Amino acid sequence: MIATMRAKLNLSRSSYVLLALGLVGVVLAIARFAVGLGPTTNLSDHYPWGLWIGLDVFLIPAAGAAFTVSAISHFFGREDYHKILRPAVLAGLLGYVSVAIILIMDLGRWHQFYSILIPENINLHSFLEEVALSVTLYTVILLLEIAPTLLEKTELDVPLNLIRRMTILIAAVGILISTVHQSSLGSMFIILRQRLHPLWWTPILPALFFIQALFGGLATAAVVVHLVRRHVKAPPDEGLSVRMGRLIRVLLVLYTILKVGDIAIAGELPLAFSEGQYSLLLWAELILGLAVPLAILFSRRGRSRSGVFWSSVWVIFGLFFNRLTVAWIGLEAPAWATYVPHWMEVLSSIGIIAGAVFVYIVVARLFELFPQEHQAHA
């Protein structure tokens, strides 16, 4: 049986590299829990938040692949998106699991994480509490959403049928929780007005964060589906890719208007040129994350699968820049304080994400991510 599984897995050399990196991540996580944050990170009193929090704040909208595709296919009557629901939900689940692992590594008093669940502790004014509760609850929702994929060949008919009957309800709860926490993730930074650079601080952060989760989630779905189809040798769906590209394009235009308009209305346009590294960071996310993908999507190439794939890659890149700036680099510290992530922070982050990609590949090999097409073939 192991032999047939191995034959079915047929892992490539690059998969083993991912596995090795994932194991390094596990070792570093154990080291961090054993000796604390001091020796394993370069965080300090003036840089209490760094790479790990930045990555979490980036991975949450990227993992929005699940709720965006789920909303479009379940509630907006787009049957064509149904075909990519499974790969999108799996990407979302592994994204949120990565977020949870990195978050718990970052928590100084991780052994009391349950504290966020105790009713008398809950601070309704804290947007972080809302995000923490939502991430926990939504991870459970994603597990329920992926359960049919993992269990359909088993004998567990009773729980499976129950989950199947509740599909639409589970999807609705997942979408609502996502809508709330994706925007709350932005609201978290409203209280940091004194700390966050004015080019990024704005009262409309919740709206900006939510729209980013929509196009960031769709871009992740486009990239993941493109790669998985190639990996499991499923036939590409040119039409769906192009329709996703058009949707991403609309959302990018909306976001660009809000982002640039907000800076202009706040009278902060001169800061785009006068703030040294902060100005550069702004231009990096405006050009790489918005102008380049929009240029591709408005060109002829944007009406092809590879055009949508590459513009999505740029979108994710820009999102990465933006979120790391909001959660880490843009939080001002005294001029004499410095923070460059410790190699263990960097390597553990790479390890955890590599591990998640490895698990994705294994699941994609062992389970049916494109069931409808498979039925059509059979």
Added chain:
Amino acid sequence: MSLNRRQFIKLAGAGLGGLALSGVGVHASGGSSSDNAVAMLYDATMCIGCRACQNACKDWNGNPPETGPDGLYDEPRDLSADCWTLIQLYQDGDTHSFVKHQCMHCLDPACASACPVHALEKTPEGPVTYDPKRCIGCRYCMVACPFGVPRFEWDETIPQVAKCTFCADRLAVGDGPACAEACPTGALIWGTRGQLLAEAQQRLAQNPGRYEGLYGDDEAGGTSVLYLSHVPFDKLGLPDLGSESVPALSNTLAPILLPSIFLGGLAILASAHYLTGSQGKDKEE
């Protein structure tokens, strides 16, 4: 520190004058609840930089001296998990001033609003207290504090957030904060916030040319540590924060935003579901 003797005598004299004032009574009358809560008043023109407050703080709270690699102790340069209050000297040409840093015990603290689990709380008595049994170590408080006060025990495997407690444990048994009780010049006094505001206003009225102004009466919505200084406050590391409390906007948005986004999302989903007629179609999956 290049204080010449004349400046020293002048400061010491001011200090002695202040000593007479430091026996402010503890009776308060009327006013808002914050008027009756405890507060401290630090008059930078009376501080001689002796650091008795700093050492009394270390003693009472059991915080070890931050020795260097050679085991020798020197003055810390910054607040830390072992240094909850710090005297610093500001000097620019002929102008100089000491300044005392510690938690400001804001009337509407950003740390307590940010904290997901109520580990940090503003008590009615005045202090902003910390409960490690609730804390998850997320450090949102450290990022949210506009004064950059909360510190973290980075060297501990299971660290705590560390900051001035306003000696809430001493207040509970009727004593004053260790730092204020140790101050030999009366530069640092404690009492109810109402009394100390009145005292500060009186000093401003009696010596109009002496002070730059009063800090903390309405800065960031008001703080429990009040400052009088002859040097602009931003030079002393006390930023111009306006009179609105730091968490005001966030506190206003939280109860509105969460339910309205949830209900809005629900309405959009329900109407999309109805309009596209996709009810029931998903059940096969």
